[in-house]
Amino acid sequence: MAGAQGTLDLRCRAVDIEGMRRTVVDTVAQTPPLRMIRAFALADGGALVHLHNVSGGVLGGDDLRVHVAVSADARAQVTTTGATRVYRHRPGLPDAGQQTTFSVGAGGLLEYLPDPLIPYAGARYRQATRFDLAGDGGLFAWDVVTPGREASGEHFAYAALALESVVTVDGVPVAWEKIALSPADTTLAAPAALGGYRSFATLLMCRGCQAPATWMALEKTLAALADESTVTGEVVWGASTLAADGVVVRGLARDARRLTATLPLFWRAAKHALYGQEAILPRKIY
Secondary structure: OOOOOOEEEEEEEEEEEOOEEEEEEEEEEEEOOEEEEEEEEOOOOOEEEEEEEOOOOEOOOOEEEEEEEEOOOOEEEEEEOOOEEEOOOOOOOOOEEEEEEEEEOOOOEEEEEOOOEEEOOOOEEEEEEEEEEOOOOEEEEEEEEOOOOHHHOOOOOOOEEEEEEEEEEOOEEEEEEEEEEOOOOOOOOOOOOOOOOOEEEEEEEEEOOOOHHHHHHHHHHHHHHHHHHOEOOOEEEEEEEOOOOEEEEEEEEOOHHHHHHHHHHHHHHHHHHHHOOOOOOOOOOO
């Protein structure tokens, strides 16, 4: 049996409704197991979108493609209906994978806030995520990777993870990261790997057309918050500016719940600094 070839293509566009700028979401293409449940209107005129995998997880051989276009002046908050569970690899099939691409037009804003990635024992998974911003388009995006089914005592039992993320602003890369983890070949607890921690997180915060001083000030604010949130031996945080147009926050923790509980604090501080607005966690549907 071959893996699924799922596709989800969404367009988020700004429209004027009764004198207020709102974002509507159009489904361009949708094939199982991927689908959008529905879009909810947000108080700021944006749209909340839930991405859903109807199969309950990513199976061996699956090749999933997601594309979300946020047009000029539109605002979209994109989340998932649950953790991305990657099941055991099926012999004879390609590695499971998902490619997700986002484009954000000038004046647009994307907040990509998925639930954690949970690779099951024997899983082989490749994930590529790309964000292309234009003009003063903005981005807040986090990613949390766990060592497996922690509640069952499963740590680093997966076969391989290959993770890639890219951010461009007006076609120029400002962040590009590749991570390859193979527990059978590398001791992930070693100081040169995860150093005794089990889960890790990344939060990217970008917006074009901002003065360099904006990012230096934001780095200072987030670095102070990182120091306050670090607990030696349990969780460690750090913040730094990107090559241009953004700041990144990274975290390592023995328990992924420490990461998911603290990421919103960094997001809220950054959104207030860059937009003067409150960051509100997405409402979940199951």
